[in-house]
Amino acid sequence: MKNRSVLTIAATLCAGVLGLTACGGGDAGGEASAEGPVTLDYTWWGSQDRADRMTKAIAAFEAAHPDIKINPNFTDYDGYWQKRATEVAGGGLPDVMQFDISYLRQYADRGALLDLEEVSDTLDTSGIAETLKPSGQIDGATYGVPISTNALGLFYNPAIVQQAGVAAPTGDMTWDQFNAWIAEVSAKAPEGVFGSGDYTGTFWLFDMHLRQQGKQAITEDGEVGFTKAELKQWWESTAELRADGSLISAERTTQLLPKSPFGGGESATEFSWDNFLAGYLADSGAEKLEIVAPPSDGDDKGLFLKASMVYSIGAGAEDPEAAAEFVDFMVNDPQVGQIFGTSRGIPASQTQRDGTTFEGADAQIVAYEESLAGELGDSPAPLAIGFGTAESAFKRISEDINYGRTSVDDAVEEWFAEAESALQQ
Known part of the structure; x- marks a missing residue:
């Protein structure tokens, strides 16, 4: 010593x-x-x-x-x-x-x-x-x-994709293309298997989506960095998929806990941090899982380490x-x-x-992060006080949308009220 x-x-x-x-x-x-x-x-x-x-x-x-x-x-x-x-x-x-x-x-x-x-x-x-x-x-x-x-990525199960008879997702898809892909997988995969869960409930994914547009969810000064209209647009982006049954239901997602729908083998894809790969492999029993960059509507992927x-x-x-x-x-x-x-x-x-x-x-994870070398923005500094509360509220309120307990409009108002209160403390 x-x-x-x-x-x-x-x-x-x-x-x-x-x-x-x-x-x-x-x-x-x-x-x-x-x-x-x-x-x-x-x-x-x-x-x-x-x-x-x-x-x-x-x-x-x-x-x-x-x-x-x-x-x-x-x-x-x-x-x-x-x-x-x-x-x-x-x-x-x-x-x-x-x-x-x-x-x-x-x-x-x-x-x-x-x-x-x-x-x-x-x-x-x-x-x-x-x-x-x-x-x-x-x-x-x-x-x-x-x-x-770690970095955010889109995980997919190649065995499920092959069963559905569709092309594998790629790292250069737009958000609309990805949503269309989800619908196609859900329609063609075996019964009880879906293209995705409702990814709009993940706060860090929303933050990445905003970074693709040069914004961020919560600024270092503790301010909300987006409008109510932008949050409404995000939560409504999967409304059609929710309505037509293309997304695994909130009820089934809860039943699968502690596994996620992807880990439980009932979803072809899931967004998460890349270090979840080992856990997903263990949960699903899959021989192989793949990871690609998330969708983006422009050249900026909004990704960072x-x-x-x-x-x-x-x-x-x-x-x-x-x-x-x-x-x-x-x-x-x-x-x-x-x-x-x-x-x-x-x-x-x-x-x-x-x-x-x-x-x-x-x-595989090391290779994935190396593949993003030219796509990465600056690593975020310690987050504003109240960020954790805002993140937890985002998840809870989005679940209420999926359970049909609240409308998107009411959910937006509820989140802004809770987040702004937490960030002002």
Whole structure:
């Protein structure tokens, strides 16, 4: 460990700044001797698959750093942010956290996250592209280190496409052409199989659609970047497909949970981040799935590499240097790259990427992002406070449209009211 004595460890451990981390091992905070290891609370969201991989990565870190022990905890995405909100209201956060750029500004502005420049001697970010680093930066301070990158794509199942007897979707389709393709697949595929679900409920996809027109859904200043008429047009763009039964129903989509219609083998296509490929393959049992660029009505695809997640350190971490050593290992070590592959996206650090062998689905994702090299815009900076609430409302309200519980006009008014309220907080 870099320049850290046992006395320094002991003093730091028991200083108790905001103190969620115990002064040593044990189940919930039993004290260890001064010679005992540093214990760091670390939390993340994700599936059981991610937890299994994380367990291996933590074991590799602890083997290389016997003076640091990790107390792990994980949950699903929604539950994750509920826990963080409770913790920050109570005065502290875990030592190390997986963070989403949708929430980074909200916590940084409250002083709950450490400026990582304070541990820059320990945490090496030289392998991360300068164009990606702004994903974790706010007003000149660094609150997050990108873990990995991903890009939006259109997944399709070639077996279903072949069964329907239609040509495969391409990366140069317009939105109207894609909607026509959906209708054709739904008409020709076996009963119970559809061309798509209603993709207009995905906020990031709408943001991409707006970027194709030189706009964005929520500006960095926390303003809605589009009009009610534009949102109405988006939600109504699939109205005909909803009406004629060309889209898998909301009811059936709910029945398939936790799988998506695509993962459940009942939809030929689905838009998502490219790192979902491994999960889709596991869910569907398909031998092969393909990914192409989403539709666009012009030359600008509206695509960008997004930091799929970042690592942050709590401002009250009792041993920031130990926390930084853990983050440095998780971001840069090739062992971690081998363990995760592209399940969290392509490793953001060139150091980790160069030491990772990509095969199968991982190689496919790397090839997809490389194919977009000339199409990508700037990576987004941490999102405005309230973005996460606006995104969640978008999904919920669009589901109400699909269930027939609300009209598009009423849905537009409801979303704008909720989003503007959230963004003004």
